[in-house]
Structures are given as structure tokens and as C-alpha cells.
Amino acid sequence: MRVLVTGGSGRLGRSVVAGLAARGHEVVSVDVAPAEGPPGVRGVVADLLDAEARSGVFAEVRPEAVVHLAGIAVPFARPDVETLQVNTGLAWAVLGAAVEHGARVAVAASSPTVxxxxxxxxRPRYLPLDEEHPVAPWHAYGLSKLIVEEAVRALARTSGDCVLCAVRPGYVVAPQEWEGAPTQLGHTMAERVADPELAGVSLFNYVDAADAADLFARVVEAPERVEHGGVYNAVAADPLAEGPVDGLMARLHPGSAPVAGALADGRAVFSSDKARRDLGWEPRGTWRDRLRVDRAG
Ligand SMILES: NC(=O)c1ccc[n+]([C@@H]2O[C@H](COP(=O)([O-])OP(=O)(O)OC[C@H]3O[C@@H](n4cnc5c(N)ncnc54)[C@H](O)[C@@H]3O)[C@@H](O)[C@H]2O)c1
Structure with a gap:
């Protein structure tokens, strides 16, 4: 398929572009930053908030599928109003263009911060957190992602044959970050495992970038299996911690104490069962295999 990936030069975008290309898709990566993608992938430098540039790209590429990742990806990285404007404006514009230009499927990145x-x-009502659990964002980034999900739902009401959905990837770990490069919040993965205070901020969630890329590819390849207008969690099956996180959750997030016992068997705080059920997605990357640390030392 001809797939347009927005934000293809970013941390997650590079893996999504590489994954789609490896599966034989014709990939066009669109980003304000130049692409360093694999050979054969076309990189287009464009600001997708610019209406003329955006419609020019869509009219020329005429994508069959759109993976929308572009945006401000980290809470508090930019002023709140900018985060809201950029993330919500981009999602509405890009997904709308996908529908308008005849794509069969379009998927946008949301976030567990919702x-x-x-x-x-x-106070979570229950754990693990699945897609049925109520959302309650409190910062501009989380709110922007909830609005992205609402934009997906809203556009799905009139999008005809174009299937739309959102994916909530966990804390994305790019290939170089398994090798020791700092992650998006500045710590290495080894530091995040060693100090529960660091990983606890994200409820110990993470996802190997290649696994997240695999889920986006599955959406692109099998829109008929996707819940139209729906949302999918995408996190690793285990928590980013040495053992079960029931006690850590109760200590670091006291409001979770009444329901944290459900995590005593070592499962992750977030459930990705819906993606497993609908799309056959199986997150394979676990920090225990990928991280090169001497855990005996
Ligand atoms: N990294 C994570 O842990 C994580 C977790 C959950 C969700 N997400 C979401 O996944 C997506 C990708 O995250 P990432 O970590 O790869 O972020 P990133 O910052 O590495 O990549 C985002 C890309 O979007 C591009 N971009 C921004 N504004 C643009 C515009 N107006 N036009 C064109 N391109 C533009 C940037 O240049 C950048 O390359 C984001 O939407 C993010 O919110 C990321």
C-alpha cells in the first residue's frame, strides 16, 4: 500500500517508516525535519499545519493509508497553548485530509497520559487500565491527546469508507535507547529500571518502538479488523521494574492501593488485550531481553 507517515523523522516515526518499508509498503515520510529513513523511502519536508503545503502533499501522494505521528510528543516540552494548538490542529487537519483524499485507513498517535x-x-477504578477505563487528563499534553481521540471519533461519523482509529503507545523505546542512549525524559533505560521513582511516573509502562510500529502496520494492513473510531492501548506485556509493581503502585500512587493487588502476578499496569484480540498484536520486546545490563552485578 502507499502509506503516508507524518512525523516520520521522529523517535517512533523512524521505526514505523522502517517497519512499513520492510513489509513492502511504498512509504512517504512527511516531517518538518528531514528524514534519514531507509533507502527507498521518500522523505518530504513540510509543515503539516500549513494548509497549502498539506493539501499539496496529500494531492500528490494520494495515500491509501495515513499514520499520523507528528506533534509535540512530551508533556511540558512547550508552552501549554502551543501543545494544545499543535497536537489538536494537526490531528484534525491530517485525518481530515486523509478522508478527503480517499485514504482507506488513518490512524493517529494518542497517549496513555489520557x-x-x-x-x-x-484513583483508578480497576487495574490493569484498559480502553474502557475512564480517562481524566490534567495537563495540556494529555488533554491534547484526548482531543485527538475525540477528533478520530468525530471524523469517523462522516468518513465513509475510511476507517479511523487512535493508538496509545506506551513510553516508546527506540533501538539506540536499548543500547544506552538517553530516553525522551533524559534517563537511560538501565536507570529507569534501577530507580522505580523514574519509571513509576509513567506507571512502569514502555513499548519497544518496533512493537509499536508493528501495531501501526497491522492497522494499515487490516482496516476491516479495526474498531472504527476506536482506540487501542499499545504497551509491553510486563512492567518496567524488577518484579511485580503492586506494592510500588500503592506507594507511589496511593489512590491505586485498593486495586493494585491485581498486578501481583507481574502483569503491566496497562492492558493491550484489545489490540491482541482485534489485530493479533503481540508485543515481543521485553526489557529483560533487550536491555544490556548486568542485573547480577
Ligand atoms: N515517544 C513516546 O513515548 C510516545 C508515547 C505515546 C505517544 N506518543 C506520540 O507518538 C507520536 C510520535 O512521538 P515521537 O516520540 O516519535 O515524537 P518526536 O518528537 O520524536 O517526533 C514527532 C515528529 O513530528 C514532527 N512534527 C512536529 N510538528 C510538525 C508539523 N507541523 N508538520 C510536520 N511534522 C511535524 C517533528 O519534527 C518530529 O520529527 C507523537 O504524537 C507522540 O505524542 C509518543
Whole structure:
């Protein structure tokens, strides 16, 4: 298929572009930053908030599928109003263009931050967190991602044959980050495993970039299996911690104490069962295999 990937030069985008190309798709990566993609992948430098540039790219590429990753990807990285404007404006414009230009499927990146953890009053109703659990964002980034999900739902009402959905990837770990490069919040993966305070901020969630890329590819390849207008969690099956995180959750997120016992068997705080069920997605990357640390030392 001819797939347009927005944000293809980014941390997750590079793996998504490489994964789609390896599966034989014709990939066009669109980003304000130049692409360093694999050979055969076309990189287009364009600001997708610019209406003229955007419609020019879509009219020329005429994508059959769109993977929308472009945006401000880290909470508090930019002023709040900019985060809201960029992430919501981009999603509405890009997904709308996908529908308008005849794509069969379009998927946008959301985030687990929509659940709203890290407030004093955060009390999950149950764990693990699945897509049915209520959302309660509190910062501009989380709110922007909830609006992205609402944009998907809204556009799905009139998108005809174009299937739309959103994916909530966990804390994305790119290939070089398994090898020791700092992750998006500045710590290495070894540091995040060693210090539960670091990984606890994200409820110990993570996902190997190649696994997240595999889920985006599955959406592109099998839109008939996708819940139209729906959302999918995409996190690793285990938590980023040495053992089960029930006790850590109760200590670091006290409002979770009444339900944290459900994690005593070592499962992740987030459930990706819906992606497993609908799309056959199986996250294979676990930190225990990928991380080169001497855990005996
Ligand atoms: N990295 C994570 O852990 C994580 C977790 C959950 C969700 N997400 C979401 O996944 C997506 C990708 O995340 P990432 O970590 O690869 O981020 P990133 O910052 O590495 O990549 C985002 C890319 O979008 C591009 N971009 C921004 N504004 C643009 C515009 N107006 N026009 C064209 N391109 C533009 C940037 O140049 C950048 O290359 C984001 O939407 C992010 O919110 C990321």
C-alpha cells in the first residue's frame, strides 16, 4: 500500500517508516525535519499545519493509508497553548485530509497520559487500565491527546469508507535507547529500571518502538479488523521494574492501593488485550531481553 507517515523523522516515526518499508509498503515520510529513513523511502519536508503545503502533499501522494505521528510528543516540552494548538490542529487537519483524499485507513498517535495519573486524587477504578477505563487528563499534553481521540471519533461519523482509529503507545523505546542512549525524559533505560521513582511516573509502562510500529502496520494492513473510531492501548506485556509493581503502585500512587493487588502476578499496569484480540498484536520486546545490563552485578 502507499502509506503516508507524518512525523516520520521522529523517535517512533523512524521505526514505523522502517517497519512499513520492510513489509513492502511504498512509504512517504512527511516531517518538518528531514528524514534519514531507509533507502527507498521518500522523505518530504513540510509543515503539516500549513494548509497549502498539506493539501499539496496529500494531492500528490494520494495515500491509501495515513499514520499520523507528528506533534509535540512530551508533556511540558512547550508552552501549554502551543501543545494544545499543535497536537489538536494537526490531528484534525491530517485525518481530515486523509478522508478527503480517499485514504482507506488513518490512524493517529494518542497517549496513555489520557488516564490522568500523577495527580493527588488519581484513583483508578480497576487495574490493569484498559480502553474502557475512564480517562481524566490534567495537563495540556494529555488533554491534547484526548482531543485527538475525540477528533478520530468525530471524523469517523462522516468518513465513509475510511476507517479511523487512535493508538496509545506506551513510553516508546527506540533501538539506540536499548543500547544506552538517553530516553525522551533524559534517563537511560538501565536507570529507569534501577530507580522505580523514574519509571513509576509513567506507571512502569514502555513499548519497544518496533512493537509499536508493528501495531501501526497491522492497522494499515487490516482496516476491516479495526474498531472504527476506536482506540487501542499499545504497551509491553510486563512492567518496567524488577518484579511485580503492586506494592510500588500503592506507594507511589496511593489512590491505586485498593486495586493494585491485581498486578501481583507481574502483569503491566496497562492492558493491550484489545489490540491482541482485534489485530493479533503481540508485543515481543521485553526489557529483560533487550536491555544490556548486568542485573547480577
Ligand atoms: N515517544 C513516546 O513515548 C510516545 C508515547 C505515546 C505517544 N506518543 C506520540 O507518538 C507520536 C510520535 O512521538 P515521537 O516520540 O516519535 O515524537 P518526536 O518528537 O520524536 O517526533 C514527532 C515528529 O513530528 C514532527 N512534527 C512536529 N510538528 C510538525 C508539523 N507541523 N508538520 C510536520 N511534522 C511535524 C517533528 O519534527 C518530529 O520529527 C507523537 O504524537 C507522540 O505524542 C509518543
Amino acid at each position: 488516564y490522568g495519573y500523577n495527580t493527588p486524587g488519581w
